Amino acid sequence: MADPLTPGIVAGRLSQDEVAANFADLHQPLDPHEASVAADRCYFCYDAPCVTACPTAIDIPLFIRQIATGQPEAAGKTIMDQNILGGMCARVCPTEDLCEGACVREAAEGKPVEIGRLQRHATDSLMARQGHPFRRDASTGKRVAVVGAGPAGLACAHRLAIRGHDVVLYDAKDKLGGLNEFGIAAYKSTGDFAAREVEWLCQIGGIERRPGAALGVNLTLEELRSEYDAVFLGVGLGGVNDLDAEGAGREGVMDAVGFIAALRQADDLTKLPVGRNVVVIGGGMTAVDVAVQSKLLGAENVTIAYRRGKDRMGASEYEQNLATSKGVRIIFNAQPVAVHGNGAAAEIELEYTADDGTGLRGTGETLRLPADQVFKAIGQVLTFQGLELDGRKICVSGAGRTSLDGVWAGGDCTPGDDLTVVAVAEGRDAAEDIHARLMAVASEPAGAVIGEDARA
């Protein structure tokens, strides 16, 4: 039996019980009384700032009022009207940067209404009920291919299905869900929530699922364009950036996203090997997710090395605090120079950095940390080719229209914040735009709700 001090990358550093406790729900669900107390704190603001701050423009004061008046399922519907992945967003949204950051009670007393947890209460209540709360319009006879079953693709597929179109939902993996299934930290999506959400969402009908179909492997855009009336690409960012450091190819140096995906799919986390001394390179949510989960698996020392300062870190303040509270050390202004070792990684050499305004440069001062496992969390890149790009992402205009007629895109593969909630908004709005085009009707304004007609 290994323990946190066992050298190398080994499994079973902690007991089953310890791992189970470590990977339990990060935020316990609110019980009905807690929810009513939390809901009572909402001021029901006029033209509420939280709604403006939500990329999917959920009517937050309304849904909170519905919780307060004892109707959490109705609250769930209000949320799902705008954001069909409201359940996942309630778990993973950086609310401190979005709705809760804009809450007037944050301004008033530094303690916002717990919008995220209230949203979870509402969506959990609705999803626990039998049946699906929306129904499809009459069939239009139009067929749309949605490529990528992550947040953008799922939101797009659901909205298209509601509008009466027949959707074929492709995904490169054998299991749908995209980053919800493979990328979110496990303690944010417990109880196989991502998979359950996909099943629940598909209850709308009219969505044919075709997993194991990857663009550029066994699927081409040309085929899709000829076979379907419209195509939506929500393919995400399939590649990872390489680490530009000597010894980056050593055993023990690996992609954070691959490790997180393996962790999410593991049946038994005590069988998942993790290093004793883990160093994470990067400063985004992925860096925090891999660092925290390494610690929770039993790594003795986990360090995040970020090349810039705290203020530039992609991970929110809340995520940084979460990491440090779990015992992760964050080193700012340090970039990797080399991974040393006799074969496998044993040590990482970092160089401090400074930015005088003309660009980031190494200062020449270095430090070495023991590192038998090094995670690269320095960003993902688009692997798809064939469309006009905007920087390193697919160029879009309006509601996700690409350079190719009849092809829309959204989510992480297009410009904008790489957030679940942004992907949902983009998928939803692209669906409305596709619908408008296919039916030759006026396009709904961005942020359109599903509408009363579609309520089951």
Added chain:
Amino acid sequence: MADLTTDFLGITSPNPFWLASAPPTDKEYNVRRAFEAGWGGVVWKTLGAEGPPVVNVNGPRYGVIHGADRRVLGINNIELITDRPLEVNLEEMARVKADWPDRALIASIMVPCEEEAWKAILPRVMETGADGIELNFGCPHGMAERGMGSAVGQVPEYIEMVTRWCKQYYDRPVIVKLTPNITDIRKPALAAKNGGADAVSLINTINSITSVNLDTMSPEPTIDGKGTHGGYCGPAVKPIAMNMVAEIARDPETAGLPISGIGGITTWRDAAEFMSLGAGNVQVCTAAMTYGFRIVEEMQAGLSAWMDEKGYSRVSEVVGRAVPNVTDWQYLNLNYVTKARIDQEACIKCGRCFAACEDTSHQAIAMSPDRTFTVKDDECVACNLCVDVCPVEDCITMEELQAGSVDPRTGLTVQKEPANWTTHPNNPGAVAAE
């Protein structure tokens, strides 16, 4: 330190906080605990005539209105007067009074509206050494249907008659407890006074249905599928009670009649407000039922500290102090002009003032794209609603326009001299200004 000793009708108690006649004062055990906790007096749970005791329902007796986090805002009850034998109550009262001579002990009584009934019970109450009696003319449920309680309190002639009997057969103070379930509280108060009452106490509970169970379609509290109106009390009734107290205190016909104030008193501040409106002392029930007897500690300390701060040395200095400022609408100064002012530093930009004013008032608040809210003086009628709905204390205040300045809404210059409706040109009955 302010002296909280209170003299009410010659009955002294170490503080003005009495427990009202209600479940907390139903028996010796509770009353001893109350006195140990520091209560200045108790009005014992209402005694009935000798004979088989009354019976109570065996299901729920209380209904409740909750605020957020189950904060009790109001309770109603369908409990009747004491359901213990008269003899037991009288023995206990005598024992408690003997052991606590410095505390006020008042016997609440409700017997049929017949002279013989009162004549029979009063000497027995006298023997207990109780400091006085309170006539329960207020309970709105159960007993009223038998011609007692509020059935008496709603007929001034009965009040006067029974009060007179009591003054005839009992030589200690007689307090008449009034029901609020009437149109004009001054009428029963005057009847009590005419009958010779030493004081009135008010209010008793208000006819009410606290809620309806929408599954069983029955009012709460529900007894086997049915409910009945109960008596409402607690913080929710305080404004109604205070108005009634003030009406009696300021009416020339009843002014000077001592008042024991009752109705939702929960804190020292509530008590001070009641006393400022003319109550010589106060009675508490719901707050004790919600939090237990210990709340009297806060009440004593709070009242004492406030009196010290204001320079009042005795409770009597507070009593009635606000009464001269309670007036009729027609005497309010129409030349007093104010405008709402929003403190932009304190504003948290919730927009509730805007929604309230724009939707339901006078469209007198402007909202800029960056959520800055400002008052439009030319529309503001100074209704105060924005102040009331603002979640930030003192963020919105009302500022008086000085005499000589022009009110942008009316275009009129603010006059220095007060003027009211009695002399207003729009009043057909106006008297010419002198």
